[in-house]
Amino acid sequence: PEGQRILVTGGAGFIGSHLVDALVENNDVRVLDNLSTGQRDNVHSEATLVEGDIRDGETLETALSDIDLVFHEAAQVSVQRSVEVPEKSFEINTRPTLQILERARTDDIRVILASSCAIYGDPDYVPIDEEHPPSPSSPYGLEKLTIDRYARLYNDLYGVETVALRYFNVYGPRQTAGDYSGVISIFVDQATEGDDITVEGDGEQTRDFVHVDDVVRANLLAARTDAVGEAFNIGTGSSVTIRELSDMIQEVAKSNSDIVHVDPRSGDIGESRAEIDKAQTKLGFDPRTTLREGLESLIDE
Numbered sequence: 001p002e003g004q005r006i007l008v009t010g011g012a013g014f015i016g017s018h019l020v021d022a023l024v025e026n027n028d029v030r031v032l033d034n035l036s037t038g039q040r041d042n043v044h045s046e047a048t049l050v051e052g053d054i055r056d057g058e059t060l061e062t063a064l065s066d067i068d069l070v071f072h073e074a075a076q077v078s079v080q081r082s083v084e085v086p087e088k089s090f091e092i093n094t095r096p097t098l099q100i101l102e103r104a105r106t107d108d109i110r111v112i113l114a115s116s117c118a119i120y121g122d123p124d125y126v127p128i129d130e131e132h133p134p135s136p137s138s139p140y141g142l143e144k145l146t147i148d149r150y151a152r153l154y155n156d157l158y159g160v161e162t163v164a165l166r167y168f169n170v171y172g173p174r175q176t177a178g179d180y181s182g183v184i185s186i187f188v189d190q191a192t193e194g195d196d197i198t199v200e201g202d203g204e205q206t207r208d209f210v211h212v213d214d215v216v217r218a219n220l221l222a223a224r225t226d227a228v229g230e231a232f233n234i235g236t237g238s239s240v241t242i243r244e245l246s247d248m249i250q251e252v253a254k255s256n257s258d259i260v261h262v263d264p265r266s267g268d269i270g271e272s273r274a275e276i277d278k279a280q281t282k283l284g285f286d287p288r289t290t291l292r293e294g295l296e297s298l299i300d301e
């Protein structure tokens with residue numbers, strides 16, 4: 001996008017802040033973030049930070065003034081936390097999205113929103129295409145499914161330009177948020193600190209790890225696509241087992257950490273891998289960062 005007035009909710013967080021970095025040069029960028037897990041330091045100096053909570057209707061309304069395009073990344077991102085406090089998770093992840101869509105309806109705003117592979121639950125088959133039946137296994141997954149469907153409905157009913165991006169396992173710099181972080185940031189910390197690398201279960205579970213730079217590119221493509229009202233898987237189309245991941249991180253970090261197996265996580269997903277044909281064909285999405293390159297740059301930092 002160029003010359004647009006853009007709101008990035010969650011723009012101080014992991015994915016949002018990388019998106020802001022990519023947008024500030026050619027656009028007028030506003031960030032709404034309550035800094036609960038996001039960091040002020042992540043916010044590019046050329047963006048305007050509005051410190052506030054998306055649950056606060058007035059704050060969100062003000063942040064949406066004179067905006068052409070919204071990237072909605074603000075969320076309660078922990079699956080585990082959603083299981084502990086489902087009502088709170090719902091309030092953060094669901095209703096504010098509806099408020100954004102309502103404002104988009106009156107003000108002609110395009111909305112790109114962060115959906116998740118969590119909507120599929122434990123999949124019936126891999127690679128998972130967008131037609132895979134949704135079957136969320138956590139409140140988080142159900143919340144993401146809800147907003148994913150609202151995005152489509154607002155396009156069908158009111159012609160709002162929406163795109164839902166179903167992120168698979170995103171990783172990269174700045175991924176640490178309180179007690180919640182993805183397995184790659186945990187393993188990299190363990191490998192570089194010389195602590196045991198903790199593989200949960202037998203390590204045969206698979207994931208499709210997509211670098212945040214590629215996720216940013218997917219968002220930029222979504223901002224100008226004609227394929228509105230659609231949802232797209234955003235992954236790489238490849239997967240590794242968690243055991244392969246631990247070995248690769250140990251090797252790239254030249255670490256002398258031991259790899260140890262600990263109890264499996266209850267309700268863990270067995271296999272996950274995205275079918276990205278739709279994003280490739282309709283968005284022109286082509287992930288560029290291989291897992292090894294992504295890990296090398298993360299560990300070199």
Ligand code: UD2
Pocket residue numbers: 077078079116117118119168169170181182183184186187198199200201205207242264265268269
């Ligand atoms: C990812 C997303 C989550 C949601 C979910 C949907 C991340 C960080 N989380 O959860 O937001 O979309 O997918 O299914 O992208 N593991 C270990 N050792 C550790 C930590 C994790 O072995 O110290 C394993 C864990 O048991 C799991 C795998 O690594 O099998 C990935 O765990 P995760 O928390 O990074 O991500 P996931 O797939 O549970």
